[in-house]
Amino acid sequence: MDNEREHWINSKAYALWEEAGRPEGQHRNHWTQADEEWEKINQARISPAAANVFDEGDKWEDCPQP
Incomplete structure (x- = not known):
């Protein structure tokens, strides 16, 4: 897994755990949810539909990051 x-x-995952009231034994659920959210965000970043939103001169580095 890369550093970012x-x-x-x-x-x-930590934020989800805190929002849930810091329940014991739920770390795997929060980690899984966070991982799924990361995947959704990054699929949108590279999907053809997302690519059509930007002009050819735009750079991904100039866009807000998750």
Whole structure:
């Protein structure tokens, strides 16, 4: 797992855990949910439909990141 992805998933899973009231034994569920959200975000970033939103001169680096 690359560093950016791992950091994002860790942070998101922690936030989900806190939002849920810090329940014990739910870390795998929060990690899975965060991982699925990462995948959805990144599929949208590279999908042909998403690519059509940008002009040829635009760069992915200039776009907001998750």
